[in-house]
Amino acid sequence: xxxxxxxxxxxxxxxxxxxxxxxxxxxxxxxxxxxxxxxxxxxxxxxxxxxxxxxxxxxxxxxxxxxxxxxxxxxxxxxxxxxxxxxxxxxxxxxx
Amino acid sequence: xxxxxxxxxxxxxxxxxxxxxxxxxxxxxxxxxxxxxxxxxxxxxxxxxxxxxxxxxxxxxxxxxxxxxxxxxxxxxxxxxxxxxxxxxxxxxxxxxxxxxxxxxxxxxxxxxxxxxxxxxxxxxxxxxxxxxxxxxxxxxxxxxxxxxxxxxxxxxxxxxxxxxxxxxxxxxxxxxxxxxxxxxxxxxxxxxxxxxxxxxxxxxxxxxxxxxxxxxxxxxxxxxxxxxxxxxxxxxx
Amino acid sequence: xxxxxxxxxxxxxxxxxxxxxxxxxxxxxxxxxxxxxxxxxxxxxxxxxxxxxxxxxxxxxxxxxxxxxxxxxxxxxxxxxxxxxxxxxxxxxxxxxxxxxxxxxxxxxxxxxxxxxxxxxxxxxxxxxxxxxxxxxxxxxxxxxxxxxxxxxxxxxxxxxxxxxxxxxxxxxxxxxxxxxxxxxxxxxxxxxxxxxxxxxxxxxxxxxxxxxxxxxxxxxxxxxxxxxxxxxxxxxxxxxxxxxxxxxxxxxxxxxxxxxxxxxxxxxxxxxxxxxxxxxxxxxxxxxxxxxxxxxxxxxxxxxxxxxxxxxxxxxxxxxxxxxxxx
Numbered sequence: 001x002x003x004x005x006x007x008x009x010x011x012x013x014x015x016x017x018x019x020x021x022x023x024x025x026x027x028x029x030x031x032x033x034x035x036x037x038x039x040x041x042x043x044x045x046x047x048x049x050x051x052x053x054x055x056x057x058x059x060x061x062x063x064x065x066x067x068x069x070x071x072x073x074x075x076x077x078x079x080x081x082x083x084x085x086x087x088x089x090x091x092x093x094x095x096x
Numbered sequence: 097x098x099x100x101x102x103x104x105x106x107x108x109x110x111x112x113x114x115x116x117x118x119x120x121x122x123x124x125x126x127x128x129x130x131x132x133x134x135x136x137x138x139x140x141x142x143x144x145x146x147x148x149x150x151x152x153x154x155x156x157x158x159x160x161x162x163x164x165x166x167x168x169x170x171x172x173x174x175x176x177x178x179x180x181x182x183x184x185x186x187x188x189x190x191x192x193x194x195x196x197x198x199x200x201x202x203x204x205x206x207x208x209x210x211x212x213x214x215x216x217x218x219x220x221x222x223x224x225x226x227x228x229x230x231x232x233x234x235x236x237x238x239x240x241x242x243x244x245x246x247x248x249x250x251x252x253x254x255x256x257x258x259x260x261x262x263x264x265x266x267x268x269x270x271x272x273x274x275x276x277x278x279x280x281x282x283x284x285x286x287x288x289x290x291x292x293x294x295x296x297x298x299x300x301x302x303x304x305x306x307x308x309x310x311x312x313x314x315x316x317x318x319x320x321x322x323x324x325x326x327x328x329x330x331x332x333x334x
Numbered sequence: 335x336x337x338x339x340x341x342x343x344x345x346x347x348x349x350x351x352x353x354x355x356x357x358x359x360x361x362x363x364x365x366x367x368x369x370x371x372x373x374x375x376x377x378x379x380x381x382x383x384x385x386x387x388x389x390x391x392x393x394x395x396x397x398x399x400x401x402x403x404x405x406x407x408x409x410x411x412x413x414x415x416x417x418x419x420x421x422x423x424x425x426x427x428x429x430x431x432x433x434x435x436x437x438x439x440x441x442x443x444x445x446x447x448x449x450x451x452x453x454x455x456x457x458x459x460x461x462x463x464x465x466x467x468x469x470x471x472x473x474x475x476x477x478x479x480x481x482x483x484x485x486x487x488x489x490x491x492x493x494x495x496x497x498x499x500x501x502x503x504x505x506x507x508x509x510x511x512x513x514x515x516x517x518x519x520x521x522x523x524x525x526x527x528x529x530x531x532x533x534x535x536x537x538x539x540x541x542x543x544x545x546x547x548x549x550x551x552x553x554x555x556x557x558x559x560x561x562x563x564x565x566x567x568x569x570x571x572x573x574x575x576x577x578x579x580x581x582x583x584x585x586x587x588x589x590x591x592x593x594x595x596x597x598x599x600x601x602x603x604x605x606x607x608x609x610x611x612x613x614x615x616x617x618x619x620x621x622x623x624x625x626x627x628x629x630x631x632x633x634x635x636x637x638x639x640x641x642x643x644x645x646x647x648x649x650x651x652x653x654x655x656x657x658x659x660x661x662x
Contacts, residue, residue, distance in 0.1 A: 006434045007128075007640060009427065026490070027424040028130060029433060031639035032646070035229060039130040042137050043417055047497070063363060113402075120405070123393035123412050124624065127632025129386065129420050136413035143406050150402075157401050181635050236645070237638025244634070325458055326400040332516050334401040334458075334508075 010036040011061060014044055015052040022054050030055075101208050102153045103169070104265030107307055108198075108209070109149030110170035113160060114315075115191060116142035117322060118178055127181050134226060138188070141219040148212050161326035165309075165316050172306040173255035175315040182244035185230045186252050192223035193280045194259045197273050202266070209266075228284050235288025242289065249285065250293050257298030261307055354555050359485035362428040370554055373547065374484050375429050376445070377556065379436045382422035383447035387440075387621050389415045391455040392464060400458060407504050408461060414501070418494045425486040441626045448472075449607065450533050452615030459512055459519075459526035465505015467527070467534040467572070473502060474568045475538065478558035487556075506575065513580045520580075527576070528584045535599075536607045538565040569597050 007029040013022035025044045030036035036055040044050065097105065119139035126132040150156040173191055178184045199220055202213035234241040260274040282292050298304060326334070346365040353360060360366055389412050396412065399405035423433040439445040450468055455461065476498075479491040512523035539545055539561040551557035559567075569588075576583050587600035609615070 006432070007636065009424075009432075026421055026493075027427065028420060029128070030130065031233070031636075032643035035233075035639065035643075038226065038229065039134070042133045043130065043420055046133070046137065046413070046417065117397060120396045120409055123396050123409070124389045125628045125631075126416075127628070127635035129416055129423075131632075131635075132389070132416035133413055133420070136409055136416070140406060140409055140413070143402065143409065147402050147406070160402055161400070181632070233639045233642040234635070237642045238634065240634050241638030241641075321397050325398050329400075329516060329518060332400075332519055334404055334511060334515075 007031045009058040010040070010055045011058050012036075012040040012044055013054040013056070014040075014050040016050055018051060022052065025050075027058060033057075097152055097208060098265070100265035102265070104209070104263050105149045105153040106159070107169040107263045109146050109153065109159070110168050111174050111191070111195075112142040112149065113146035114168070114170045114318070115174040115187075116140075116146060117318065118174065118176075118187075119184070121178055122184070131181075135184075138223050138226065141216075141223070145212065145216050145219070149209075152208065157326070161323045165311055165319055167309060168306075168311065168315070168319075169309065170306050170311075171255070171258050172304065172312050172315075173252065173258065175306070175311060175318060176252065176255065177314050177318075179248070180244055181230075182234055182241065183248040183252070185227055185234060186245065186248040188223065189227035189231050189284060190252060190256050190259075190281065192220055192227050193277055193284075194273075196220045196224050197276055197280075198266075198268070201268050201273070205267075207267075231284050231290070232288045235285070235290040245288070245290055249290060250295065253293035253295050253297060255304070257296070258304035258306060261304065263307065354483050357481075357483075357555070359488060360483050361485045369550070370556075371429055373551060373554070373556060374487065375426055375431055377551075378422055378426040378429075378487055379431075379439070379445050380447060382419050382426060382436065383440045383445060384451065385415045385419035385422060387447040387451045387625060389419075390621055390624055391451055391453070391617075392461055394455050395458060395461050398458070399461075404508070411465075411501055411504065414497055418497070421490040421493055422487075425490040428486045437629065441622070441629060443613075443622065446611075447621075448537060449610045449615060450537050451621060452610050452617045453529070453533055454617050456529075457522050457526060459509065459522040460530070462505045462508035462512060462523065463526035463530040465501055465503075466509055466575070467505075467530045468537070469498065469502040469505060470572065471534045471537040471568055473498060474564050474571070478564075481555075481558060483555035506579070509579055509581070523579075524581050527579075527581050531584050532602065532606075533610075535565055535569070535602055536604075538562070538568065540604065540607070566596050569599055573597055 008031075009027050010030055010033075011027050012025045014025045015022045025040075028036065028039050028043055030039050033055060037053060040053045040055055041050075045053070116139045119135050119142070122135045122139075123132065126135055146160075147156050150159045153159060171191075173187060176183075176187060178187075196217065199213040199217040202209045203217050204210075231245070235245045236242070256277075259277070260270045262268075262270050285292050347367065350360065350364070350366055350370075353364070360370075392408060392415075393412050396405065396408050399408050423436060426436060427433060436445065440447065450471075455464070473495065476491055476495055480488055480495055482488045482491065509523050509527070512519040514520075539548075542548060542560045542562045545561055548557065548560060552560070572583065573588065573590075585600045587598060589598055591598045610618070613619075
């Protein structure tokens with residue numbers, strides 16, 4: 001029953017108190033930036049853990065590999081076939 | 097507390113108590129997980145306000161659990177069943193704009209409600225914001241969401257006149273409050289491409305005697321559910 | 335693109351193994367064995383599903399909570415569970431799956447949630463028993479997960495454990511109040527403990543020698559202790575707590591074993607466990623049906639918000655300002 005319009009993913013950064021920088025708290029889904037901010041407030045600061053929140057579309061984050069100098073750690077993000085969910089397995093198939 | 101202040105505490109406290117209960121009914125049923133968290137936040141704010149207000153008037157649990165339907169002083173608007181999410185959002189919009197104006201006024205005074213109002217006004221500003229954002233998205237979203245919002249506005253409109261009946265113990269300019277409310281709500285509905293309903297908001301043929309203890313049929317059921325356990329064990333502590 | 339040679343994979347694997355062995359965390363973009371990824375997705379999804387299905391048995395009592403204080407506590411607790419579900423879904427999403435996909439699998443019955451939530455909450459005391467026993471068992475399981483080898487999962491668990499500390503205490507306090515209340519309240523509390531005790535012990539999973547995934551998960555440091563070890567620890571914790579409550583645990587074989595330094599307890603009915611797991615518990619259908627209906631009935635809301643966002647993005651694009659600049 002997947003909805004055709006899944007809400008995009010946002011990364012949430014919270015400044016826990018004045019004098020500290022924003023740190024990554026997690027992510028959430030929201031239809032747009034305004035709602036993302038509100039959802040972030042509800043989810044990541046419901047015990048008053050923050051004084052300021054940033055939200056960034058997850059797709060706007062460019063990440064380096066864990067160790068840039070070493071091609072050894074070639075990012076796996078562009079290899080969806082590495083993910084088990086890339087493959088459709090019929091129901092009832094076990095130990096896979 | 098004077099008798100009139102007591103009556104006012106009950107009116108405001110019952111509004112918050114009953115709406116909190118109605119929002120609590122969404123737990124596990126919200127359209128998306130993020131909204132589970134948001135609706136619960138609002139319900140918890142309201143319950144907190146209710147507890148302070150009822151405690152001003154007496155014992156919070158006795159007042160919540162042992163009064164009969166006819167003794168409750170809440171608006172009929174807040175006791176209306178949630179229905180679909182559109183109806184819940186419209187109910188939130190109508191009520192939280194009212195509460196924002198009301199608490200805004202009370203916070204500037206020095207009466208028995210000033211301290212509570214000063215704290216609540218911040219909470220309520222967020223409730224208004226939540227309702228406005230959803231009103232825009234549902235009103236101006238899809239054809240279906242627009243239709244559902246229009247219907248909810250039409251259905252709940254008749255319950256909005258009651259909000260501006262003067263409440264004993266609250267010395268406010270109710271006419272001015274009503275003008276501001278209409279202006280705010282009209283602004284949001286128009287931005288959301290919704291039409292402000294034309295039906296009556298006051299008069300004998302509409303709703304509006306919750307403050308006098310006259311409620312709508314769904315309220316009795318709501319109370320039966322809310323009070324049943326507490327009443328089944330007279331004198332017990334929980 | 336060059337083919338990944340067996341040799342390269344072996345080198346990747348060596349780094350992965352070394353990272354785990356050094357008690358360092360694996361992060362989302364690191365290379366990891368496919369089976370490690372699959373195990374984590376399965377476990378995190380099940381954990382997330384348990385949080386959101388787990389809202390139902392307790393939400394069942396929100397509208398009937400017998401005091402306003404208890405009502406506020408219960409609402410906050412059920413809200414936390416939604417929040418914990420969100421943390422866990424977002425941790426799972428770092429592995430390349432999506433919440434939508436995981437929810438679809440839950441709704442289709444292709445992914446599981448903890449079987450404990452297929453038992454009904456028949457009385458108010460069940461809210462207390464869930465807090466004390468079910469959350470207690472969950473915490474025993476979860477605390478070691480804060481040191482799980484997968485970074486996002488471990489971080490989510492740190493947050494969750496911190497927030498959950500009140501969950502178990504409120505349950506215990508609730509039961510204590512009932513136990514010391516009227517005879518009817520005491521009886522209600524005892525009845526709830528009688529019904530929730532055995533299912534709580536089953537929450538640690540099958541015995542070690544029959545557990546399908548245990549050994550590999552221990553090696554990967556996704557799991558830190560065996561099922562039986564955690565179960566023993568839980569029983570040892572609960573017995574003195576039950577005494578203070580003035581309630582008994584429904585197991586005639588339960589007694590301290592000086593030699594082992596643990597309590598002995600009676601045999602667990604694994605047939606019941608298997609049956610509930612298969613879908614034959616008292617509430618399996620009801621829980622899943624409510625979850626599906628909430629999701630389906632919410633579709634128009636999610637669609638509307640997406641349509642609104644799309645409409646307004648389009649408006650911004652056709653305006654003069656570059657939206658990136660405008661918000662800077």
